[in-house]
Amino acid sequence: MIAELGHYALVLALALALIQSSSPVIGARKGDVALMKLADSTALAQFAFVALAFGALTICYVTSDFSVANVYENSHSQMPLVYKFTSVWGNHEGSMLLWVLILAIFGALVALFGTNLPATLKANVLAVQSWIASAFYLFILFTSNPFRRLAEVPVEGRDLNPILQDFGLAVHPPMLYLGYVGFSIAFSFAVAALIDGRIDAAWARWVRPWTLLAWMCLTLGIAMGSYWAYYELGWGGWWFWDPVENASLMPWLAGIALLHSAVVMEKRNALKVWTILLAILTFSLSLIGTFLVRSGVLTSVHTFSSDPARGVFILLILVLFIGGSLALFAWRAPLLKQGGLFAPISRESALLFNNLFLATACATVFVGTLYPLVLEALTGDKISVGAPFFNLTFGPLFVPLLMAVPFGPLLAWKRGDLYGVAQRLLAAGAVAAVGLAATFAFAGTRAVFAPFGIGLALFVMAGAITDIAERVDLRSMSLENIGRRAAGLPRSAWGTAVAHFALGMTLLGIVCETNWSSERIVALKPTQTVSISGYDLTFDGMVSRDGANYRETAARFTVRQAGAVIGVMEPSKRIFPSRDGMSTTEAALLTRGASQLYLSLGDNNADGSIAMRLYYKPLVLMIWLGAMVMAIGGALSLSDRRLRIGAPKPAARILAQPAE
Amino acid sequence: MVWSVRVILVVLALVGAAPLHAVQVDEILPDPALETRARAISHDLRCMVCQNQSIDDSEAPLARDLRLLVRERLKAGDSDTQVVDFMVARYGEFVLLRPRMSWHTAILWAAPLTILVIGFLAISFSVLRRSARTPMPEAATLSEAEQIRLRAIQDSPFE
DSSP: OHHHHHHHHHHHHHHHHHHHHHHHHHHHHHTOHHHHHHHHHHHHHHHHHHHHHHHHHHHHHHTTOTTBHHHHHHOOTTSOHHHHHHTTSSSHHHHHHHHHHHHHHHHHHHHHHGGGSOHHHHHHHHHHHHHHHHHHHHHHHHHOOTTOBOSSOOSSOOOOOGGGOSHHHHHHHHHHHHHHHHHHHHHHHHHHHHHHTOOOHHHHHHHHHHHHHHHHHHHHHHHHHHHHHHHHSSSOOSOOOOHHHHHHHHHHHHHHHHHHHHHHHHHHSOOHHHHHHHHHHHHHHHHHHHHHHHHTTTTOHHHHHHSHHHHHHHHHHHIIIIIHHHHHHHHHGGGSOOOOOOOSSSHHHHHHHHHHHHHHHHHHHHHHHHHHHHHHHHHOOOOOOOHHHHHHHHHHHHHHHHHHTTHHHHSOSSSOOHHHHHHHTHHHHHHHHHHHHHHHHHHTTSSSHHHHHHHHHHHHHHHHHHHHHHHTTGGGOOHHHHHHHHHHSOHHHHHHHHHHHHHHHHHHHHHHHHHHOEEEEEEEOTTOEEEETTEEEEEEEEEEEEOSSOEEEEEEEEEEETTEEEEEEOOEEEEEGGGTTEEEEEOEEEEETTEEEEEEEEEEOTTSOEEEEEEEETTTHHHHHHHHHHHHHHHHHHTSTTTOTTOHHHHHHHHTSOOO | OTTTHHHHHHHHHHTTSOOOOSSOGGGOOSSHHHHHHHHHHHHTBBOTTSSSOBTTTOOSHHHHHHHHHHHHHHHTTOOHHHHHHHHHHHHOGGGBSSOOOSGGGHHHHHHHHHHHHHHHHHHHHHHHHHHHHSOOHHHHSOOHHHHHHHHHHHHSSOO
16 A cells, blocks of 8 residues: 555656646746746655655555565665665666656756745756656656555565665665755756756856755765775775766766866856756756666677666667757857956966866776776777876876866965966975875885875865965964955855865875875784784674675674784674675774774685684775865855855845846 | 675675685695786786676675786796786786776876877866957056955955
């Protein structure tokens, strides 16, 4: 009954979405306020019904209703309650339902908080949102129905894939989808502006908070996925240039470019056409990301055709939305007038430089990810494009970008003074040079690029501090003055500096982890000790215990540094009887500052020893801490009163601006 | 999305077997120099039954066979290039995670630089053309004192 209710709610949501797809557009054309207003109600009602559908599926999971095929395939009655919740989206059908739920949330938010938007723009935005929603509802209802019942009710479920039984599943997919789907708002605004045929700086001001929010979530989602892979897959890697990772990296890169170009558009009324195009591309990449992963085409061309209905539907949606919006862009973009002028050396140009390199990096990932597929389809040649390719191409593209980061915020709008900025960055440059020299002195020339990486990371961080130091007039040495200026500084300025600083943190983590990680692969018997980077690990013995739906054997290690016990590590192996004895390895982590000891278990040998892999990863946590601080920077920027969603004052002023 | 395909493939590779480790103790060569070379080569070779994993990272039995094969060739005195050539001859170019530069990968390898150059030219062209067409009178008219005042205004929260 619950499942049917959910199914029915989804059908109703589709009906509402179809109404919202058409009537507001007609209303905007005719100037009919009632028709335009309809979109507000339908957006809220859509959210209510999708939430109902999602709630229904959740109830099916929590009550272990195995008559629903989706629950039978992905749940187990003995599974801990938290995983019964998270397994709702730990499968294809459920994750698509989560996708439309988030889309409906965003739609409702626009309806609620978009009170300051011009009526026609708001109506068109909500209509475009609904085009996307309709396509997804149809996709779910026709090819991926999570509410399908089984004729014969099984007694027990087949359990969730053990690797997914982790806290990571609770956070990673929802954050990722919040990012992907959040970019749909920017897309809808872009398409609405193209339909309207006019666009101004206010447009950028409305789009930026949504883009920021989406980008923050995507940042956290990617970071969480990376950390999850790091501790769950058991070989200590944190980024694999895997197609599914690349699928999330592309919209992230395009999203950063969009955030920066929207700044130019908002402040200077320039780069309008490019910003619109970026908004379209960013969401298109999100769609490609969602669908290529969901369709399995990235794994192999063959799985694509194994479910023809799904594959064809996916292709249709991609062609319709990406092709359609790009065609609309080609047709309408020439109507948009270009705004403010700027010199080749200026803040605008610096942001263009940022966009150029980010777009190229994004395109590189795109080509690298899809090239093997296209080549195989066209010629039948099978090649692999893996980490070594991306490290060779993507890395060099990011170096000039990172070198330019400290310059951007210090350059003046319209016409900047590069020499002057370089002088103001002397202190930051000195910090970087000292870091570089010190790294050379301590680490030697074994890893040639590492000192430069450290220097670059320090330069980016010191550059962000310089930006703030100048803005609060640190040189005045007057606490009162500094305090007053710091309090008066717009939150978005803090946001910029914090996010740029975080970029340096992440780079620092990456450089240290890739260059100075130590690894030991050994087989140990109880009471034996292994040493790594000044830590001694003594194998105390094995412990067996039962989990909720698994059996676990853990190896207990006492960790000492200079003779003093600093902790215990218990890497383990879990066996899931419900999944035919499928097993997972759970690595043990011991955090020392931002560095980690990483220990994971291998096989038991005949002589009573156990194989293990031990890593010492210096500053590895900086990689993810950096991502978190980046998101904090985004949040600071989002809290700027100028961008606050629904802030009535500035919007009222903008409304009065004449159309171009 | 990492959780879906990647993880499931990893799991599929594990089905029926206890989790093996990537490089195992008994594989390690006694000669550290040879072992370092073996690791470096393994990093760039694909485990063909896995999704986008190098044989150095993979836990699949096939990856272990390939790792042992690499080490055998090294012990027999092959150079790094010879080992890689041997693997390509045996398993095809699919085994390389870094595709070779040749006609069928020309677009792939040329893409980053080409896109960068085209983008750069397009930007320079449009920026230069537009700034040449219209001079910027407002840029030169501010005195230093005015610049400072402007910065103060820009930095204030009530812009």
